[in-house]
Amino acid sequence: MNGFVVVQCGALTTVQDLGRPGYLRYGIPPSGPLDRASFLLANRLVGNADSAAALECTLMGPWLEMRGESVIAVTGADVPVTVNGREVPRWTSLPVSPGDVVKLGVARRGLRAYVAFRGGIDVPLALGSRATYLRGTLGGFQGRQFRDGDQMDLLPPAEGIEPVRARRVRPEMIPSWQDEVEVRVVLGPQAERFTRAGIDAFLGEPYEMTTDSDRMGARLQGPAITHSRGHDLVSDGIPLGGIQVVGDGQPIILLVDRQSTGGYTKLATVCSFDIGKVGQTKPRQRLRFKSLTVPEAHTLLRQEFKRLQEALL
Amino acid sequence: MYPEPKFLPAGDLAVSVELGDEISREVNARVLALEYLIQQKALPGVLETVPTFRSLLVYYDPSSVGYEALVAALRALVPQARPDVLPPARTVEIPCCYGGELGFELEAAAAKVDLAPEEAMRLHSGADYYVFFVGFTPGLPYMTGMPERLTIPRLETPRTRTPAGSVGIGGSQCSIYPVESPGGFWVLGRTPLRLYDPTAADPILLRAGDHVRFRRIDRQEFDAIAEAVARGTYQVKIEEGRR
Numbered sequence: 001m002n003g004f005v006v007v008q009c010g011a012l013t014t015v016q017d018l019g020r021p022g023y024l025r026y027g028i029p030p031s032g033p034l035d036r037a038s039f040l041l042a043n044r045l046v047g048n049a050d051s052a053a054a055l056e057c058t059l060m061g062p063w064l065e066m067r068g069e070s071v072i073a074v075t076g077a078d079v080p081v082t083v084n085g086r087e088v089p090r091w092t093s094l095p096v097s098p099g100d101v102v103k104l105g106v107a108r109r110g111l112r113a114y115v116a117f118r119g120g121i122d123v124p125l126a127l128g129s130r131a132t133y134l135r136g137t138l139g140g141f142q143g144r145q146f147r148d149g150d151q152m153d154l155l156p157p158a159e160g161i162e163p164v165r166a167r168r169v170r171p172e173m174i175p176s177w178q179d180e181v182e183v184r185v186v187l188g189p190q191a192e193r194f195t196r197a198g199i200d201a202f203l204g205e206p207y208e209m210t211t212d213s214d215r216m217g218a219r220l221q222g223p224a225i226t227h228s229r230g231h232d233l234v235s236d237g238i239p240l241g242g243i244q245v246v247g248d249g250q251p252i253i254l255l256v257d258r259q260s261t262g263g264y265t266k267l268a269t270v271c272s273f274d275i276g277k278v279g280q281t282k283p284r285q286r287l288r289f290k291s292l293t294v295p296e297a298h299t300l301l302r303q304e305f306k307r308l309q310e311a312l313l
Numbered sequence: 314m315y316p317e318p319k320f321l322p323a324g325d326l327a328v329s330v331e332l333g334d335e336i337s338r339e340v341n342a343r344v345l346a347l348e349y350l351i352q353q354k355a356l357p358g359v360l361e362t363v364p365t366f367r368s369l370l371v372y373y374d375p376s377s378v379g380y381e382a383l384v385a386a387l388r389a390l391v392p393q394a395r396p397d398v399l400p401p402a403r404t405v406e407i408p409c410c411y412g413g414e415l416g417f418e419l420e421a422a423a424a425k426v427d428l429a430p431e432e433a434m435r436l437h438s439g440a441d442y443y444v445f446f447v448g449f450t451p452g453l454p455y456m457t458g459m460p461e462r463l464t465i466p467r468l469e470t471p472r473t474r475t476p477a478g479s480v481g482i483g484g485s486q487c488s489i490y491p492v493e494s495p496g497g498f499w500v501l502g503r504t505p506l507r508l509y510d511p512t513a514a515d516p517i518l519l520r521a522g523d524h525v526r527f528r529r530i531d532r533q534e535f536d537a538i539a540e541a542v543a544r545g546t547y548q549v550k551i552e553e554g555r556r
Contacts, residue, residue: 022360026447028517234334239372295380
């Protein structure tokens with residue numbers, strides 16, 4: 001026996017891995033974790049490859065009962081975690097035993113917590129990935145979110161991986177989710193379809209996250225961003241982090257479960273290394289946008305990669 | 314078509330190559346040809362591509378290729394991206410049961426464009442459709458080729474639920490709903506085929522560049538094909554090698 005039973009499924013718990021590349025041209029999004037950095041640190045804490053399947057847990061829950069020995073780690077949102085009622089630290093590896101009950105409470109800061117298990121969750125590969133695409137009922141556990149009573153198996157740890165030892169994430173690498181975050185963007189692909197005043201509003205004022213947001217897109221509310229020639233466009237591809245501005249001038253950031261194409265003008269694109277911040281922003285919290293050039297964004301991307309490589313103690 | 318392609322940055326992981334600003338077979342064929350050349354030459358650093366009417370979104374790995382180097386490589390490929398480099402297209406036969414409870418808006422749509430339902434069916438099923446690209450949701454084809462006579466305003470109030478497999482028309486376009494979804498097209502019929510089947514090894518039926526022909530079937534054949542599809546024994550009729 002290994003794996004765990006889902007005693008309480010929580011608000012929205014799915015199996016994710018690093019995603020399903022290559023199928024956007026058929027309309028299938030990559031899926032995967034919204035906060036990629038927290039996700040892969042959880043895997044590294046338990047000695048897994050970055051791509052192992054783990055849980056994305058939204059806002060609250062789940063409660064899990066372990067069926068075998070394992071090592072787990074919880075990262076991402078600041079959520080209280082208990083094992084058999086005793087509070088345990090996050091951002092660290094935790095050995096667990098059969099019968100242990102692991103409970104995630106309600107997120108205090110941030111929105112999405114990640115739980116990794118040594119070996120990774122054993123669900124079938126769908127188009128090469130274990131990531132759940134909810135709207136397409138594809139991948140993950142039966143293509144859907146967890147329900148009470150679901151049973152998950154774990155894969156045996158890969159041969160040759162180092163025996164697990166106590167690990168933790170450097171304290172300075174642990175994010176503290178703020179009420180207002182700075183999100184870096186590259187302007188374009190259609191920035192020229194907006195007025196100067198519209199772009200100034202977007203870069204000058206904070207935008208609030210609304211409740212009408214999910215893994216597909218984050219709808220924001222703030223000063224109207226005015227178009228210069230209407231909001232319609234001959235439909236084209238939507239990149240990760242693409243910011244569509246619809247007719248009322250409000251922005252929508254398209255995320256990991258996004259539609260592959262669309263016909264609204266896109267003012268800017270959130271840099272890949274700041275998608276996690278968007279995914280961790282709760283409704284009514286604010287985002288401020290800062291514009292970078294492509295070379296600046298690539299420099300920061302390299303720094304972020306290096307930071308993550310050195311994140312564990 | 315633009316005299317020179319435009320390269321539009323789309324964040325730190327993608328660039329959009331725009332070849333024109335119009336919806337036409339000519340521009341779209343060049344987009345598909347560019348995508349095909351990128352695949353054939355295995356352009357370094359390119360992770361995936363998304364073709365649409367007049368542009369190609371190119372996802373890349375900045376740790377393998379820099380932005381300027383990628384744009385230079387793409388710029389060099391564009392002049393070679395002529396429609397004749399593409400392999401012959403496929404023609405996919407889509408059986409469609411028109412009218413009745415499956416094509417519940419056939420009569421209203423025909424009346425709207427002042428045709429007898431039989432004539433609307435004949436025109437719709439007699440045409441040769443071309444798939445510009447597949448996108449928005451899994452497996453949804455953006456097609457051209459509908460007879461002009463069937464041009465119809467979209468529904469004033471979009472329907473909240475359109476059954477999967479519905480074949481609909483709106484504006485000058487025809488589409489097929491791969492999954493149950495809202496919709497503003499008039500539903501003329503339904504196909505028993507699955508344009509998106511998450512349980513299949515190859516879950517998407519139609520591809521960019523395909524030709525599509527509808528074949529009229531009756532309710533009895535619809536049910537028989539639906540059963541064969543569910544069992545996984547139905548062979549979709551695909552004709553290869555069309556120029």
